[in-house]
Amino acid sequence: MxxxxxxxxxxxxxxxxxxxxxxxxxxxxxxxxxxxxxxxxxxxxxxxxxxxxxxxxxxxxxxxxxxxxxxxxxxxxxxxxxxxxxxxxxxxxxxxxxxxxxxxxxxxxxxxxxxxxxxxxxxxxxxxxxxxxxxxxxxxxxxxxxxxxxxxxxxCSTTGVVIPLAALEKAFGPIESCMIMTMQAISGAGYPGVPSLDIVDNVVPYIGGEEEKMEWETLKILGGVTEGEDGRKVFDMHARQPLRVSAQCNRVPVIEGHTECVSVRFARRPPPSPQQVREALQAYTSDAWTMSCPSAPRHTIFVHEEADRPQPRLDRDYQSGAGVNVGRVRQCPVLDIKFVVLANNVAIGAxxxxxxxxxxxxxxxxx
Amino acid sequence: MxxxxxxxxxxxxxxxxxxxxxxxxxxxxxxxxxxxxxxxxxxxxxxxxxxxxxxxxxxxxxxxxxxxxxxxxxxxxxxxxxxxxxxxxxxxxxxxxxxxxxxxxxxxxxxxxxxxxxxxxxxxxxxxxxxxxxxxxxxxxxxxxxxxxxxxxxxCSTTGVVIPLAALEKAFGPIESCMIMTMQAISGAGYPGVPSLDIVDNVVPYIGGEEEKMEWETLKILGGVTEGEDGRKVFDMHARQPLRVSAQCNRVPVIEGHTECVSVRFARRPPPSPQQVREALQAYTSDAWTMSCPSAPRHTIFVHEEADRPQPRLDRDYQSGAGVNVGRVRQCPVLDIKFVVLANNVAIGAxxxxxxxxxxxxxxxxx
Amino acid sequence: MxxxxxxxxxxxxxxxxxxxxxxxxxxxxxxxxxxxxxxxxxxxxxxxxxxxxxxxxxxxxxxxxxxxxxxxxxxxxxxxxxxxxxxxxxxxxxxxxxxxxxxxxxxxxxxxxxxxxxxxxxxxxxxxxxxxxxxxxxxxxxxxxxxxxxxxxxxCSTTGVVIPLAALEKAFGPIESCMIMTMQAISGAGYPGVPSLDIVDNVVPYIGGEEEKMEWETLKILGGVTEGEDGRKVFDMHARQPLRVSAQCNRVPVIEGHTECVSVRFARRPPPSPQQVREALQAYTSDAWTMSCPSAPRHTIFVHEEADRPQPRLDRDYQSGAGVNVGRVRQCPVLDIKFVVLANNVAIGAxxxxxxxxxxxxxxxxx
Amino acid sequence: MxxxxxxxxxxxxxxxxxxxxxxxxxxxxxxxxxxxxxxxxxxxxxxxxxxxxxxxxxxxxxxxxxxxxxxxxxxxxxxxxxxxxxxxxxxxxxxxxxxxxxxxxxxxxxxxxxxxxxxxxxxxxxxxxxxxxxxxxxxxxxxxxxxxxxxxxxxCSTTGVVIPLAALEKAFGPIESCMIMTMQAISGAGYPGVPSLDIVDNVVPYIGGEEEKMEWETLKILGGVTEGEDGRKVFDMHARQPLRVSAQCNRVPVIEGHTECVSVRFARRPPPSPQQVREALQAYTSDAWTMSCPSAPRHTIFVHEEADRPQPRLDRDYQSGAGVNVGRVRQCPVLDIKFVVLANNVAIGAxxxxxxxxxxxxxxxxx
Known part of the structure; x- marks a missing residue:
C-alpha cells in the first residue's frame, strides 16, 4: 500500500x-x-x-x-x-x-x-x-x-459486465459470445438527464450510442496488449479468440444501480457448471485489492444466493458501490450460463x- | 363475422x-x-x-x-x-x-x-x-x-413474444434459438401483488416460475398438432425443428405493459435482413382478424420506426392493448436479429x- | 347548443x-x-x-x-x-x-x-x-x-380548487378563509419539465410562483365584475367579503392529476355540515353544461363516497378529465370543513x- | 453521558x-x-x-x-x-x-x-x-x-411535527391552531404494506386512523403532566391553552421520509416573524442531546435555506435520520406561519x- x-x-x-x-x-x-x-x-x-x-x-x-x-x-x-x-x-x-x-x-x-x-x-x-x-x-x-x-x-454499463466476464475468462478461458440486456438507472444520464415524464411508470428501450459502446469497449478491456512487428504496442481487442458481444440497453425508473441480464458461451467444451461459475466469481480478486488500493472493494464480486437478488435498491451501496453484485447463476438453454449483474453506475461505474x-x-x- | x-x-x-x-x-x-x-x-x-x-x-x-x-x-x-x-x-x-x-x-x-x-x-x-x-x-x-x-x-409474458415469433416463422421458416429478457409490469402479479417497498426505485430480477413457463409454453404454442400412430392427436412442441428458448424475467416499476428484449436465430441461412423482418411483422395477420373476431386488433403487430419505441406508458393502450408493438428491429452480433416487444399484459396478455x-x-x- | x-x-x-x-x-x-x-x-x-x-x-x-x-x-x-x-x-x-x-x-x-x-x-x-x-x-x-x-x-392548480369553492359559495355564501395543500403531477411542468432525478422516490415541496398564483387567481375568479364610478368595469377580487387564501404547493411523482387537500371557513355561522357540503358539491352545475357546451362535463363535481378516493391514477380520466373529483368531505378542527380535490391538470386544468x-x-x- | x-x-x-x-x-x-x-x-x-x-x-x-x-x-x-x-x-x-x-x-x-x-x-x-x-x-x-x-x-407522522411545534412553543408560547398536511412514505405502512398497484403513479389521500392519531397524540405530547386534587398525576392534553389540530394524511410514492406541510397560529399577538421562527427552530436543543444520549442528533432541527428543501430523498439520512428538517418558513395568509417538515419515519419516527x-x-x- x-x-x-x-x-x-x-x-x-x-x-x-x-x-x-x-x-x-x-x-x-x-x-x-x-x-x-x-x-x-x-x-x-x-x-x-x-x-x-x-x-x-x-x-x-x-x-x-x-x-x-x-x-x-x-x-x-x-x-x-x-x-x-x-x-x-x-x-x-x-x-x-x-x-x-x-x-x-x-x-x-x-x-x-x-x-x-x-x-x-x-x-x-x-x-x-x-x-x-x-x-x-x-x-x-x-x-x-x-x-x-x-x-x-x-x-458505466460496460464496467458492470466486464468484471464478471474477466473473472470467468481467468477461470475458464475465452468467452465466445455474450448477450447483455441492461436495465439502467436514470443517474447514468446525468442531471437534468432523463425527463420524469419519460420514465415514471415507463421503460425506455433505447439509450443513444450505449449498445455500440458496450460491444466495443468490452473487447478493448478484455483484450490484451500485444506488440506489433514494429515494436509498437497495440490493444488486441480480444484477438486470441474472437468475442461476439450483443447489447440491448434500456432505461428504467431506478435512481442508482444498473441491473444487467447476461448470458455467455465459453469456447471450452464442456462449459463450466453454474456452481463452478459461482465459485470462480466469488474467488476473483483484483490487482487493485492485492496492491491495497484504498478504494478497491474487498469482494470484487459478491455472489448472491437468494433467488431474487441482486436488486438495485438493496444492494447498490454494498462496499460503497465499489464492487459488483452477481446473482441467479444458472444454465442458459441457448448459450451456456446466464446470470444477473448489479453495478453501481455512479460508484464503480464512474x-x-x-x-x-x-x-x-x-x-x-x-x- | x-x-x-x-x-x-x-x-x-x-x-x-x-x-x-x-x-x-x-x-x-x-x-x-x-x-x-x-x-x-x-x-x-x-x-x-x-x-x-x-x-x-x-x-x-x-x-x-x-x-x-x-x-x-x-x-x-x-x-x-x-x-x-x-x-x-x-x-x-x-x-x-x-x-x-x-x-x-x-x-x-x-x-x-x-x-x-x-x-x-x-x-x-x-x-x-x-x-x-x-x-x-x-x-x-x-x-x-x-x-x-x-x-x-x-x-402474459409468453403471449407478447410468441406473436412476433409466429410471424417470423410464417415468413422465414423455423427459429432455432430465442433469447428473451423481460421487464414486466406490476399488474402482472395481480392485487395486492408486488409490495411497493419491493419495486419503487427498484428492479426485481426474478419472478417465480415465469422463466420456465415462457420456455415451455412457447414450444406448445408455436408447435403443431400432429397425429400419433394410434390416431390420437398430440401437441408436437415444435418437433419439426428443435427450438431452444432462454428467458430472463424481471419486474420493473411499470403499471401495465410488459417490455421484452428478444433475439432470435433462424434455421435458414442466410437469415432475413432487419428490413425483411420488419415487413414480415407488419404484414402478419391473424385468423382472428380474418374471421372478424370483434376484439381482434387490426394490426396484429404494430412496427415502430422511432428509435426509442415502443414504450409501455405511451404504447400499451394502442388498439385497446389487443395487439403487440415491436420496435428496434436490428442485427444481433450473437444470434441473427434482435428487437423489442411491448404487449399489454392485462389485455392481450390476459x-x-x-x-x-x-x-x-x-x-x-x-x- | x-x-x-x-x-x-x-x-x-x-x-x-x-x-x-x-x-x-x-x-x-x-x-x-x-x-x-x-x-x-x-x-x-x-x-x-x-x-x-x-x-x-x-x-x-x-x-x-x-x-x-x-x-x-x-x-x-x-x-x-x-x-x-x-x-x-x-x-x-x-x-x-x-x-x-x-x-x-x-x-x-x-x-x-x-x-x-x-x-x-x-x-x-x-x-x-x-x-x-x-x-x-x-x-x-x-x-x-x-x-x-x-x-x-x-x-392548473387553481382550477381544481376554485370549482368546489364556487359551488360552496353558491350554496352557503362567502368563504372567509381557505387553506390549500397541493400534490401536483409532473405533467404540470411541461416537457422536459421535472428531471427524473428530482422526483423518483421524492417530493419537491416547492413550485416557483405557484403559491402566489393560486392565492391571487382564486380571488379574481371567485370575485365579481363590478362597475366603478367612471362606468368602467373592474374585477372586484372578492371584495364583497375579504377572502384569505393560503397555498402550499408540492410536486409528487404522479404523471397526471393534481391532488389538493383543502380546508375552508365560511362566513356564515353555523357553517354547513359535511353532508350539506357533499350535497351542494354534487348538485352544482355549470353554465357550460347548461348551455350545452360539448366539452363540458355532465358532473361538474363528482363526489366520492369511498374513504380513499379520489386518487389520481384511478380518477383523473373520468369524463375525459373535464370535471373535478372531490372526496373525504369532513369537519376540520381548525377551520370548518376539509376535503380532497382531484383535477386533471392537462384536461380541465389546461x-x-x-x-x-x-x-x-x-x-x-x-x- | x-x-x-x-x-x-x-x-x-x-x-x-x-x-x-x-x-x-x-x-x-x-x-x-x-x-x-x-x-x-x-x-x-x-x-x-x-x-x-x-x-x-x-x-x-x-x-x-x-x-x-x-x-x-x-x-x-x-x-x-x-x-x-x-x-x-x-x-x-x-x-x-x-x-x-x-x-x-x-x-x-x-x-x-x-x-x-x-x-x-x-x-x-x-x-x-x-x-x-x-x-x-x-x-x-x-x-x-x-x-x-x-x-x-x-x-411516525406525529413525531415529525411535534418537534418543531415544541420548539415554537418554547420560544413563543402556546400555539392555538395547527393545520398539517402529510405526504407519507410507503415504509410507514410496514411490509408488505402498500401494494405497488396502489401507489406507483398515484397518491392515496387516506391512511386509516392516522389523522385521529396525529390530532390526539400531539396534545398529549405537547401538554404537561399536572397533579390532580387526589395527588395523582395526569397528562393535561395541553390544557393551559386549548390547541386545535387538523391533520390531512396522504400516502405518496416515496420509500422513506414523511414530508409535512404545517401552518400554525400562535396565541401571542403579534406573532413571531418568519425570521424569528427560523432562529427559534435552529436554536432548539433537546434534553436528549444535553444529556449526551448517544443516538440523539446534534441538530434537533436542521433549518434549510434553499427554497426547494427539505426533500425526502436528499435529506432523510442527515444525522442518520435522528433529527428533523424544516424549510420554507414563511407567513401564512390564513394562520400565522407556515413551513415544511421532513422527518425520517423509520428513524426518528420509529x-x-x-x-x-x-x-x-x-x-x-x-x-
Missing amino acids: HEGRKINVGVLGATGTVGQRFIALLSEHPFFVLHTLGASQRSAGKPYISAVNWKQTKYIPAAVREMVVQECRPECFRGCEIVFSGLDADVAGPIEEAFRKSEFAVFSNAKNHRRDPNVPLIVPLVNASHFSMIQQQRALHNPPLHKGFIVTNAN ATSSIVNAELAVCKGII | HEGRKINVGVLGATGTVGQRFIALLSEHPFFVLHTLGASQRSAGKPYISAVNWKQTKYIPAAVREMVVQECRPECFRGCEIVFSGLDADVAGPIEEAFRKSEFAVFSNAKNHRRDPNVPLIVPLVNASHFSMIQQQRALHNPPLHKGFIVTNAN ATSSIVNAELAVCKGII | HEGRKINVGVLGATGTVGQRFIALLSEHPFFVLHTLGASQRSAGKPYISAVNWKQTKYIPAAVREMVVQECRPECFRGCEIVFSGLDADVAGPIEEAFRKSEFAVFSNAKNHRRDPNVPLIVPLVNASHFSMIQQQRALHNPPLHKGFIVTNAN ATSSIVNAELAVCKGII | HEGRKINVGVLGATGTVGQRFIALLSEHPFFVLHTLGASQRSAGKPYISAVNWKQTKYIPAAVREMVVQECRPECFRGCEIVFSGLDADVAGPIEEAFRKSEFAVFSNAKNHRRDPNVPLIVPLVNASHFSMIQQQRALHNPPLHKGFIVTNAN ATSSIVNAELAVCKGII
Whole structure:
C-alpha cells in the first residue's frame, strides 16, 4: 500500500454529476487531497457552494464549500499532480489533452479518448495491466512527456459486465459470445438527464450510442496488449479468440444501480457448471485489492444466493458501490450460463473507477 | 363475422384483477352478454359493488354494480354457455373441470391446464388451429361431452413474444434459438401483488416460475398438432425443428405493459435482413382478424420506426392493448436479429386473449 | 347548443405539451376544425409529424400528421376565427396581443395576461359571467376591435380548487378563509419539465410562483365584475367579503392529476355540515353544461363516497378529465370543513378549459 | 453521558420492519447489547437469518445472523433489562404488559398503550419530562413494580411535527391552531404494506386512523403532566391553552421520509416573524442531546435555506435520520406561519425514538 506523501488532485467538471461524486469521494480520501476545482467559465470565480446545484445525499464537504471554482485551464491547477475529469463529452477532448500536455496525470470518465489507440481504457478491477501503454503514450508526444498521460475508465454499463466476464475468462478461458440486456438507472444520464415524464411508470428501450459502446469497449478491456512487428504496442481487442458481444440497453425508473441480464458461451467444451461459475466469481480478486488500493472493494464480486437478488435498491451501496453484485447463476438453454449483474453506475461505474485507477497508478509508481 | 344471436357468459373469479378486466371488456361486447358473476364464498350473495375492490380506471359498468355474486358452481351459472376464468391457480383446477363436465365452454387465464396434453394453449393471434384438439378433449370424457371443453391462454409474458415469433416463422421458416429478457409490469402479479417497498426505485430480477413457463409454453404454442400412430392427436412442441428458448424475467416499476428484449436465430441461412423482418411483422395477420373476431386488433403487430419505441406508458393502450408493438428491429452480433416487444399484459396478455379465443370458437362453430 | 357552422381554429405553440393536448382534443371536436398549427421558427415549414416530439398516449391524429407548421404570426392564420395558445410564458405576451389586434379570439393557457385588468380569467365551470368584460377590452383598443379579444384560463392548480369553492359559495355564501395543500403531477411542468432525478422516490415541496398564483387567481375568479364610478368595469377580487387564501404547493411523482387537500371557513355561522357540503358539491352545475357546451362535463363535481378516493391514477380520466373529483368531505378542527380535490391538470386544468371557454363564447354569441 | 456498564436488551417483533431497524441500530450501539430476539411462534426456534425476510439496505449484522429467535415470552428474555417492541398492534398489548409485569423496561413503537393515562407517550426530542409518570405507573401494579414500565413513542407522522411545534412553543408560547398536511412514505405502512398497484403513479389521500392519531397524540405530547386534587398525576392534553389540530394524511410514492406541510397560529399577538421562527427552530436543543444520549442528533432541527428543501430523498439520512428538517418558513395568509417538515419515519419516527427514549431512561437513572 501507498504509505507516503499526500498528493494534490484537481477535479475538472466539478459542478456536474460525476464531478460532485468525485468531490464526495476525494474529500475523505487517505492520500489524495482536493486542491483545485475546475468548471465552466460561468462557474469560475464563484465559491463552490454558489456554483453548484448539489444533488448528493451527503452534504457538501465543509472544506469544499468555499473553495473558489477555477477555469479548466492547466495554469489554474498548479500544485496538482492528478486531475480527475468529469467533463461532458462535448468539451472533454481538448481540455484533457491540454492537461496531459502540461504534464498532469489525467483520469477521465468521459468517452472522448476511450477509442484512442494509445490511451488505456481501464476498469480497475479488470485490466490494470493496460497501464503498460502509458510509456508509449508519453513517448509519442513531441517533445516526449515525462509525467503527463490520459487514462480513461469505461462506460458505466460496460464496467458492470466486464468484471464478471474477466473473472470467468481467468477461470475458464475465452468467452465466445455474450448477450447483455441492461436495465439502467436514470443517474447514468446525468442531471437534468432523463425527463420524469419519460420514465415514471415507463421503460425506455433505447439509450443513444450505449449498445455500440458496450460491444466495443468490452473487447478493448478484455483484450490484451500485444506488440506489433514494429515494436509498437497495440490493444488486441480480444484477438486470441474472437468475442461476439450483443447489447440491448434500456432505461428504467431506478435512481442508482444498473441491473444487467447476461448470458455467455465459453469456447471450452464442456462449459463450466453454474456452481463452478459461482465459485470462480466469488474467488476473483483484483490487482487493485492485492496492491491495497484504498478504494478497491474487498469482494470484487459478491455472489448472491437468494433467488431474487441482486436488486438495485438493496444492494447498490454494498462496499460503497465499489464492487459488483452477481446473482441467479444458472444454465442458459441457448448459450451456456446466464446470470444477473448489479453495478453501481455512479460508484464503480464512474467516479470510483477513476479514483482506483489513480490509486493503481500511484501504487505502480507511474505517478 | 358472427352475425347472430347473443350468447350469455359468466365470469369465474369476478372480483379479482383479471375478473375485473373481463367485466370491463364484456360489458361492452357486441354479442357476449354478462349473465353471471362468480367468486369465492366470502363474496357470494353480495351485490358486486360490495364484493369487489374495484381497481380499474374505468368505473364499474352500471349493469354490473348490483348483480349478486354467485359461488363458482356450475348450477349457479345456468343460462350461460361460456365461462371465462380469472381464478387463482390454487383453486382454478377442479372448478374449471367441474364447469367443463357440466358442458360449459371454459376459457381460462389460469395456468392449471396449460400443460394438459388435451387442452389447447391458444394465443388467439397465433395458433387458432389448436382448436382442433377440442373434439378429442370432449371424447375422452366418460360419457363424452357434447359442448364442454377447456381452452387456456398463455402466460402474459409468453403471449407478447410468441406473436412476433409466429410471424417470423410464417415468413422465414423455423427459429432455432430465442433469447428473451423481460421487464414486466406490476399488474402482472395481480392485487395486492408486488409490495411497493419491493419495486419503487427498484428492479426485481426474478419472478417465480415465469422463466420456465415462457420456455415451455412457447414450444406448445408455436408447435403443431400432429397425429400419433394410434390416431390420437398430440401437441408436437415444435418437433419439426428443435427450438431452444432462454428467458430472463424481471419486474420493473411499470403499471401495465410488459417490455421484452428478444433475439432470435433462424434455421435458414442466410437469415432475413432487419428490413425483411420488419415487413414480415407488419404484414402478419391473424385468423382472428380474418374471421372478424370483434376484439381482434387490426394490426396484429404494430412496427415502430422511432428509435426509442415502443414504450409501455405511451404504447400499451394502442388498439385497446389487443395487439403487440415491436420496435428496434436490428442485427444481433450473437444470434441473427434482435428487437423489442411491448404487449399489454392485462389485455392481450390476459383477459382480451380469453375473449378473442371465445370469439374464435364461436366463429369456428365450436360453440 | 351551438347547432350551426363549423369554425376554423388554430393552435399557437402546437408542438409543446399543451399544444399537443389541444390538437388531440380539437381533432375530435364537433364544430371546431383544426385549420392552422403555429410553432417557433425552428419548427415552421416542417410537417407536424417531423416538428413534434409527440408524447400523448393517443397517436397523432391522421389529419394533422402532414400539416405544415406555420410561424406564430397572424397573417399565417388566415381563415381561422379562434386561436388557442399553448405558448410558453416567455413568448406568449406579445404574440397573443398581435393576434388580438388582428381580430382573432385568443384563448390562452399562458399566464401572461391573467392579471390584466381587462382580460377575463375564466374557469369555464365557474365564472362564465366574466365574459362581460370582453366588450370593454375591445373598446380600449385604438381603433376599437370588432372581434378580437383575449381570454385566459387559470393555472392548473387553481382550477381544481376554485370549482368546489364556487359551488360552496353558491350554496352557503362567502368563504372567509381557505387553506390549500397541493400534490401536483409532473405533467404540470411541461416537457422536459421535472428531471427524473428530482422526483423518483421524492417530493419537491416547492413550485416557483405557484403559491402566489393560486392565492391571487382564486380571488379574481371567485370575485365579481363590478362597475366603478367612471362606468368602467373592474374585477372586484372578492371584495364583497375579504377572502384569505393560503397555498402550499408540492410536486409528487404522479404523471397526471393534481391532488389538493383543502380546508375552508365560511362566513356564515353555523357553517354547513359535511353532508350539506357533499350535497351542494354534487348538485352544482355549470353554465357550460347548461348551455350545452360539448366539452363540458355532465358532473361538474363528482363526489366520492369511498374513504380513499379520489386518487389520481384511478380518477383523473373520468369524463375525459373535464370535471373535478372531490372526496373525504369532513369537519376540520381548525377551520370548518376539509376535503380532497382531484383535477386533471392537462384536461380541465389546461387545454380543456380553453376549449370550453371558446365553446362558451360561441354559445354566448361573442364569436 | 452514560459511562458505565453494558446493558442487555431484547427486541420483540424482531423479524418485522421496525424490528429489523431496531437490530440494525442496536448492533452498533455503544452500551446496549443485543441479547435476545423475539418473534412469532412461526419464527421461534429458527436462526434469525432463516426467519427474517431482511429488507434493509445494510446487510444483517454478522452477530445476529445465527441468533436463535425466541418466542415473545418474558421467560425467554432472561438476562435483558430492556425490551424494544416492534410488535404489530394486534398482538402488542398483552405481550408488552406481560413484560412489564416481569419487571422489564418496555419501549414500544406500537400504538396500543399510547392512550393509557399512566403510560408516557414520549418523543425524545420533545417531552422527556413525561418520564415523571413512571413512578405512578409502577405503583399502580399490585404488587407495585420495582423496575418494570412501558414507555411508548409516537406515530411516525406525529413525531415529525411535534418537534418543531415544541420548539415554537418554547420560544413563543402556546400555539392555538395547527393545520398539517402529510405526504407519507410507503415504509410507514410496514411490509408488505402498500401494494405497488396502489401507489406507483398515484397518491392515496387516506391512511386509516392516522389523522385521529396525529390530532390526539400531539396534545398529549405537547401538554404537561399536572397533579390532580387526589395527588395523582395526569397528562393535561395541553390544557393551559386549548390547541386545535387538523391533520390531512396522504400516502405518496416515496420509500422513506414523511414530508409535512404545517401552518400554525400562535396565541401571542403579534406573532413571531418568519425570521424569528427560523432562529427559534435552529436554536432548539433537546434534553436528549444535553444529556449526551448517544443516538440523539446534534441538530434537533436542521433549518434549510434553499427554497426547494427539505426533500425526502436528499435529506432523510442527515444525522442518520435522528433529527428533523424544516424549510420554507414563511407567513401564512390564513394562520400565522407556515413551513415544511421532513422527518425520517423509520428513524426518528420509529426505532430511533424508542432507542433514545431508552437512553434517556438510563441517563435519568430510571433504568
